[in-house]
Structure formats: structure tokens, C-alpha cells
Amino acid sequence: MxxxxxxxxxxxxxxxxxxxxxxxxxxxxxxxxxxxxxxxxKPKVAYEEATKFKIGTPDNFPVGVVTKFDEKGVFVFSSEDGLYAISCVCTHLGCMVALTDTGFACPCHGSMFNKNGKVVGGPAPRALPWLQISRSVDGSLEVDTAMEVSAGTLFKIA
Ligand code: FES
Structure with a gap:
């Protein structure tokens, strides 16, 4: 065959x-x-959310006003001496704290903080961090959630 x-x-x-x-x-x-x-x-890049976000111009913050940026977890306070930003993310397990007459209260496990963010009760291990406010190149203000400043640090509006 x-x-x-x-x-x-x-x-x-x-x-x-x-x-x-x-x-x-x-x-x-x-x-x-x-x-x-x-x-x-294909580049091997890990994209992370930016830690800086714009909060507007100084005109948006008349003295005595508290503005909450829910999606960023930040309170911005306006005083006669300047602006300051305090994180509203509880240092215990990350719940969003709420403003009270005496400071902040966490609804999850009852942590209490005074007006400067210092722990005055509950399981939170440390104070609410104060965050850096700066002016961006376009003149608007921005908060950096990755940059802590010492409590009492004010951003002076000149
Ligand atoms: S998450 Fe705030 S007290 Fe537990």
C-alpha cells in the first residue's frame, strides 16, 4: 500500500x-x-485617586461657616483668623463623624471628639487629623487629604 x-x-x-x-x-x-x-x-501603572481636591475660592467660606465635603470626608471651617480642614473619618474604624455642639460624634461606636478633633470619649485611638489647605495655581483653594498638619494650623486668607 x-x-x-x-x-x-x-x-x-x-x-x-x-x-x-x-x-x-x-x-x-x-x-x-x-x-x-x-x-x-501596556504600562504597569496603578491609578490611585488624587488626594488633593479643590474646594473653591475664599469667597465660598464666609466667617463662621462649616462646609462638609462628604465624598472626600472633610470638614472645612472658616474662622476670623483663617480656614482649617479636619477629616471627618473616624480614627476607630472609618465611619463618618457628625458635627455636634461640642465637636464631633461618631454614630458607629460612640467615639466623641472635641472641636479640635481630640478624642474625649469612645474607642477612637487618636484625634481627627487636621489637613493641609493650600492655594492652587489657578487661585482656588485645595485640601490634601494625605497631608496632615498640626491641630490649630490655619490657612490665612490674605
Ligand atoms: S468607627 Fe467611629 S467609633 Fe467606631
Whole structure:
């Protein structure tokens, strides 16, 4: 029986099998190389939310006004001496504190803070952080939730 006859019967020869296996291996090797190249084209960057956010111009903060930026977890207070920002994220387990007549209260486990954010009761391990306020290049004010300042630090509006 000739190889031609075997081919017609649907049976492949050893040579045909080895050729097909070599072509398949070559194809898989090239696919792996191109997959590796495409991975290099995509930058490995972890995108994080910006810690600075704009709060508007000084005109937005008349003396005596407290503005809460819920989505950022920050209170901005305006006093006669300047502006200051205090985080409203409880230092216990991260609930949002609420303003009270005497300072702040956490609804989750009852932590209490005075007007400067100092812990006066409950399980919170440390004071609410004061956050840096600065002026951006376009003249608006911005708060940086990653930059703590010491309690009592005011941003003077000149
Ligand atoms: S999260 Fe505020 S007291 Fe527990």
C-alpha cells in the first residue's frame, strides 16, 4: 500500500504528523512571543485617586461657616483668623463623624471628639487629623487629604 493510498483513507503518515506538530509548536511559540510583546506595550501603572481636591475660592467660606465635603470626608471651617480642614473619618474604624455642639460624634461606636478633633470619649485611638489647605495655581483653594498638619494650623486668607 502506497502513502498516497493511506492519505486517501484518512490516515496521515508519520512525516505529515511531524510536520503538523512542528507547525503547531512554531505557531504557539510565536503566539507566546507576541503576547509578551503586547504586555510590554501596556504600562504597569496603578491609578490611585488624587488626594488633593479643590474646594473653591475664599469667597465660598464666609466667617463662621462649616462646609462638609462628604465624598472626600472633610470638614472645612472658616474662622476670623483663617480656614482649617479636619477629616471627618473616624480614627476607630472609618465611619463618618457628625458635627455636634461640642465637636464631633461618631454614630458607629460612640467615639466623641472635641472641636479640635481630640478624642474625649469612645474607642477612637487618636484625634481627627487636621489637613493641609493650600492655594492652587489657578487661585482656588485645595485640601490634601494625605497631608496632615498640626491641630490649630490655619490657612490665612490674605
Ligand atoms: S468607627 Fe467611629 S467609633 Fe467606631
Amino acid at each position: 502506497s502513502s498516497e493510498a493511506q492519505h486517501k483513507d484518512g490516515v496521515i503518515t508519520r512525516r505529515e504528523f511531524l510536520n503538523a506538530a512542528a507547525a503547531g509548536a512554531a505557531f504557539l511559540s510565536l503566539a507566546a512571543v507576541f503576547a509578551g510583546l503586547f504586555r510590554f506595550l
